[in-house]
Amino acid sequence: MIRAEHVTYSYRGNVQTVRDLSFHIQKGEFVAILGENGAGKTTTVKLIDGLLCPTSGQMLVNGLDTAKTRVSERAKQVGFLFQNPDRQICQSTVREEIAFGLRAVWGKKETDKIEERTDELLRLFSFRGDEEPFSLSRGQRQQVALASTLAVKPAVLILDEPTTGLDYRECTRIMEFIRSLNETEGTTVVMVCHDMEVVLDYARRALVMAGGQLLADGPVHEIFRDAALMEKASLLPPQIIQISGQLGGEFASADDAETLSDMIARAAERRQA
Amino acid sequence: MIELQALTFRYAGADRDALHDITLTIPDGAFLGIIGPAGAGKSTLAHCLSGVIPHAVRGDFYGAVRVDGLDTADSRLTDLSCIVGTVFQDVDSQIISSVVEDELLYGLENFGVPREEIEERLTFALEQTGIAPLRHRAIASLSGGQRQKVAIASLIALRPKILVLDEPTGELDPSSSRQIFSLLRRLNRETGMTVIVVEQKIMLLCEFAERLIVLSDGRIERDGTVREVLGDIAGLEAIGVNCPRSARFSSLLSEKTGRPVPVCVNADEAVEAARRLIG
Amino acid sequence: MTDLFQYVPGNTPLHRMNPITKILLTLSVCIAAFLTDNLFVLLFLLVFDLMIGVVAGAARKAFSIFRGLFKVSLFLFVLQALFVRRGNRLFWIITDEGLLTAASVVLRLLVVCLPLALVLTVTQVSDIANAMVQVLHVPYAYAFTLTTAIRFIPQFMEEMSGIMEAQTARGVEFDSQNFFKKLGMLLPLCAPLLISSVRRTGATATAAEVRGFDLRTRESGYKRYGFGLVDLAALLISAALITGAVLIP
Structure with a gap:
C-alpha cells in the first residue's frame, strides 16, 4: 500500500529533516510513528500524503509515485486528519463542510452522490447538518474534520496527533471510530501520536524515529519492551509495559492491566497455597 | 492564599453557568491540579483565580474570590497580577515581544521595578526556568517547549506568589511536558510559590501535583490528594476523566486477590504492590 | 516568505543605530525616490539599498526580496510600457516615454520596498515602538x-x-x-x-x-535609545539623498 524507498527530504536544500527512510506498509495495517519532537514524524506523514515530495528516493502509495500524482487524485487515496481541526474547517455548516471535500475530489457535477454520502456521514457521526462548526467544542470540531476526511473513503488514513486537546471521552470516541474503520473497511491507518497508552491500545505496528532516521520498525509490544531503544528515542513506554518489564519473568509478556493483574492474582494464590 | 466563596459565573449570552457555586480554599505553597472533561469549566476557573474574570470577560459573576485578602472584583487587574501570574492556554498569543529578553523585561518595566533590580530579576527568572542561554534569541526560532518556558519566566520575573497555568503542555511532546512540570515542582519547592495547573494529562498530575480537583459541568466533583481522588476509578470514568493504568491495575489487583492494595499513582508503586503479593 | 519580516540578530552599525534614525533613513530613501524622476538617481538608490543590505549582513535576504519583487516588477513594467501613449513610437505600440516611465515606476517600487523590509531585519519591532514612545513621545x-x-x-x-x-x-x-x-x-x-x-x-x-x-509610561522602558556617531552619519546621508534627488534634474 505504502512503500518508501530511500526517501530523503531536506528543507530548502539545507537541513535534512528525514534521511534515507525505507519501509513498507501493507493494506489494512494500523501503524504508529513514534519519536520526540523534531524526530521527523510529521515530515514522514506529509511525505506519505504527498504534501511534501522526497528530495531523493521514492514514495509510492497504491503503486503511484506521490511526486507525480495530481492533488485531487491523491486525495481520493489518502485522507489526512490534522492536529488542529480549525485549519481544515472552512464552511459555515457541518453539512457544507463535509460536502466541500467531496466536491473537491469527486467534482461539482456529482450532486446526488455527494448529497447521499453527506447524509450517510451525518447519520454515522450523529451530527446536525445545519450546525455551525465554529460553535462546537474542540472535540466535536475534530469529529467534523474526521467526518469530512473520511467522506471520500480513502484507502489510507493519516492522523497527525489526533488526540491533542481532547479529553478522555472525546479521544476514546475518535479512536474507537478509527479502529472500527480499520477493522471493518480495511482502511490503512498511519498515526503520529505522543500518547503511548493510545498507541498501545490501538496500533499494531510502530516505526520509531530519531533525528530524521528510522531507528526501529516492529510490532508495538516488542518495540515498547526494548528498553534500550526507548531510551535512545527519548520515549517512555506505557505504564503497564513498565510494570510488567520490571516484574520480569513470566509477567514480562503481559501488556494490559487485565492480563497482568490476572497473572499476579494467580501467582499470589499459588504462593498462599 | 486563595479563597473562593460560592462562586458562580455565567458567560454573557450563555444559557447555563460555566461555574456553579464553587467554594474552595487554596493555601500558600500548594501544588494543585485541576482536571475534568471538555466544557467542565477548567479554564473559567483559572481565569477567575487570576482575576481575568470578571475584569476582562463579560458575564454574570456571583460570590467572591479573594486572593491574599484582596477581593478580585474590587481590585484592579494590574494589582492582582502582582500576586497571581497567569500562563494562558495559547502561549503564542500571549507573547508580546520578539526576543526572549524583551519578553521578560515587559512586565518588569510596566510594574516600575527599579532599574538596579531589573538585571537581578531577569537573571533569576532565566536561571530558574533554565533558559539563560536563550536570552538573546528570537522567540520565533524557539521550540514549543522553550516558548512555554519563556512565558513562565516572564511571569516569574514579576515574583508572583501564585502561578496559574492553563494546559501548559497541551501542544508539547512527553519529554518537554515533563520538563515543564519538573520546573513547576522546583519553583514550588524552592521558592514556595503556589502552583495551580489545569491539565488534561492525568499521569503528569499524578506524578507532580499534591492535590487534585475534578471539575464537571461547572461543579467540583472531587477534591483531595491525588491518592484519594484516584481511589474511585469507576466514579472518575463516569465523569469522563482517565486514570493512570497503574491505578487501574492496583484496583484490579485488589478486586482479584480480595486483599487490600493501596492506590498506585505510578509504575514504581505498582511494581512494589505486585511484589508484595507474590513475594 | 514567513521570515521576510523577521528580525535577525547581529552587531553591525545598522543594528546599533537608533531605531528612529533607521526609520528616518528609510523614509529619506522613499522620499528621495518619489522626488526624483532621474533614472540614474533611482538606480543609485537601488544600489544604495542593496549596499545597506550588505552592511546589515543581510545581503542574501536583500537579494531574495529583490528576486521576489522581480516578477511583480516585470508585470508592472509591461503594463506601463503598453499603456503610456505619449512620446515617440519605437515599435508596435511601445513608445520611448512609455519605456522610461515603466522603468522609473519599477525602480521606485524596488527602491521603496527593499528598505522597508530590511529595517525590520535589523531592528526589533519592540525597539522601534519603545524608541517612538521615548524619543518621539x-x-x-x-x-x-x-x-x-x-x-x-x-x-x-x-x-x-x-x-x-x-x-x-x-x-x-x-x-x-x-x-x-x-x-x-x-x-x-x-x-x-x-x-x-x-x-x-x-x-x-x-x-x-x-x-x-x-x-506603562514613557519612562518605563529599561533600554535607552541614545544617538551616536553612526546616527549622525546616517542623518547626513539621509539629508544628502534628499538634496541629491531634488537638485539632480
Missing part, C-alpha cells in the same frame, strides 16, 4: 498596536500556509494556474483565518493587561 497604545500588528504577520502567514496545506490534503488544487480560480479557492479560507486571528488578538490583549499594560 508617541502614546504607548499606538506603539503597542504597531508592534502587535507586525508581530502577527509571521503568525498569520504560518496559519495561512497551515490552512492551505490542510485544504490541499483534502484535494483542493491551489497549484491551479488560473488566477481567478485560485482566488475563488482562497476566499473560503478567510473565515478560519479571521476566527483564529480574532481569538488570538483577544488573548494577546488580556495577556498584556495582566502584565501591566495600563501602568
Whole structure:
C-alpha cells in the first residue's frame, strides 16, 4: 500500500529533516510513528500524503509515485486528519463542510452522490447538518474534520496527533471510530501520536524515529519492551509495559492491566497455597 | 492564599453557568491540579483565580474570590497580577515581544521595578526556568517547549506568589511536558510559590501535583490528594476523566486477590504492590 | 516568505543605530525616490539599498526580496510600457516615454520596498515602538498596536500556509494556474483565518493587561535609545539623498 524507498527530504536544500527512510506498509495495517519532537514524524506523514515530495528516493502509495500524482487524485487515496481541526474547517455548516471535500475530489457535477454520502456521514457521526462548526467544542470540531476526511473513503488514513486537546471521552470516541474503520473497511491507518497508552491500545505496528532516521520498525509490544531503544528515542513506554518489564519473568509478556493483574492474582494464590 | 466563596459565573449570552457555586480554599505553597472533561469549566476557573474574570470577560459573576485578602472584583487587574501570574492556554498569543529578553523585561518595566533590580530579576527568572542561554534569541526560532518556558519566566520575573497555568503542555511532546512540570515542582519547592495547573494529562498530575480537583459541568466533583481522588476509578470514568493504568491495575489487583492494595499513582508503586503479593 | 519580516540578530552599525534614525533613513530613501524622476538617481538608490543590505549582513535576504519583487516588477513594467501613449513610437505600440516611465515606476517600487523590509531585519519591532514612545513621545497604545500588528504577520502567514496545506490534503488544487480560480479557492479560507486571528488578538490583549499594560509610561522602558556617531552619519546621508534627488534634474 505504502512503500518508501530511500526517501530523503531536506528543507530548502539545507537541513535534512528525514534521511534515507525505507519501509513498507501493507493494506489494512494500523501503524504508529513514534519519536520526540523534531524526530521527523510529521515530515514522514506529509511525505506519505504527498504534501511534501522526497528530495531523493521514492514514495509510492497504491503503486503511484506521490511526486507525480495530481492533488485531487491523491486525495481520493489518502485522507489526512490534522492536529488542529480549525485549519481544515472552512464552511459555515457541518453539512457544507463535509460536502466541500467531496466536491473537491469527486467534482461539482456529482450532486446526488455527494448529497447521499453527506447524509450517510451525518447519520454515522450523529451530527446536525445545519450546525455551525465554529460553535462546537474542540472535540466535536475534530469529529467534523474526521467526518469530512473520511467522506471520500480513502484507502489510507493519516492522523497527525489526533488526540491533542481532547479529553478522555472525546479521544476514546475518535479512536474507537478509527479502529472500527480499520477493522471493518480495511482502511490503512498511519498515526503520529505522543500518547503511548493510545498507541498501545490501538496500533499494531510502530516505526520509531530519531533525528530524521528510522531507528526501529516492529510490532508495538516488542518495540515498547526494548528498553534500550526507548531510551535512545527519548520515549517512555506505557505504564503497564513498565510494570510488567520490571516484574520480569513470566509477567514480562503481559501488556494490559487485565492480563497482568490476572497473572499476579494467580501467582499470589499459588504462593498462599 | 486563595479563597473562593460560592462562586458562580455565567458567560454573557450563555444559557447555563460555566461555574456553579464553587467554594474552595487554596493555601500558600500548594501544588494543585485541576482536571475534568471538555466544557467542565477548567479554564473559567483559572481565569477567575487570576482575576481575568470578571475584569476582562463579560458575564454574570456571583460570590467572591479573594486572593491574599484582596477581593478580585474590587481590585484592579494590574494589582492582582502582582500576586497571581497567569500562563494562558495559547502561549503564542500571549507573547508580546520578539526576543526572549524583551519578553521578560515587559512586565518588569510596566510594574516600575527599579532599574538596579531589573538585571537581578531577569537573571533569576532565566536561571530558574533554565533558559539563560536563550536570552538573546528570537522567540520565533524557539521550540514549543522553550516558548512555554519563556512565558513562565516572564511571569516569574514579576515574583508572583501564585502561578496559574492553563494546559501548559497541551501542544508539547512527553519529554518537554515533563520538563515543564519538573520546573513547576522546583519553583514550588524552592521558592514556595503556589502552583495551580489545569491539565488534561492525568499521569503528569499524578506524578507532580499534591492535590487534585475534578471539575464537571461547572461543579467540583472531587477534591483531595491525588491518592484519594484516584481511589474511585469507576466514579472518575463516569465523569469522563482517565486514570493512570497503574491505578487501574492496583484496583484490579485488589478486586482479584480480595486483599487490600493501596492506590498506585505510578509504575514504581505498582511494581512494589505486585511484589508484595507474590513475594 | 514567513521570515521576510523577521528580525535577525547581529552587531553591525545598522543594528546599533537608533531605531528612529533607521526609520528616518528609510523614509529619506522613499522620499528621495518619489522626488526624483532621474533614472540614474533611482538606480543609485537601488544600489544604495542593496549596499545597506550588505552592511546589515543581510545581503542574501536583500537579494531574495529583490528576486521576489522581480516578477511583480516585470508585470508592472509591461503594463506601463503598453499603456503610456505619449512620446515617440519605437515599435508596435511601445513608445520611448512609455519605456522610461515603466522603468522609473519599477525602480521606485524596488527602491521603496527593499528598505522597508530590511529595517525590520535589523531592528526589533519592540525597539522601534519603545524608541517612538521615548524619543518621539508617541502614546504607548499606538506603539503597542504597531508592534502587535507586525508581530502577527509571521503568525498569520504560518496559519495561512497551515490552512492551505490542510485544504490541499483534502484535494483542493491551489497549484491551479488560473488566477481567478485560485482566488475563488482562497476566499473560503478567510473565515478560519479571521476566527483564529480574532481569538488570538483577544488573548494577546488580556495577556498584556495582566502584565501591566495600563501602568506603562514613557519612562518605563529599561533600554535607552541614545544617538551616536553612526546616527549622525546616517542623518547626513539621509539629508544628502534628499538634496541629491531634488537638485539632480
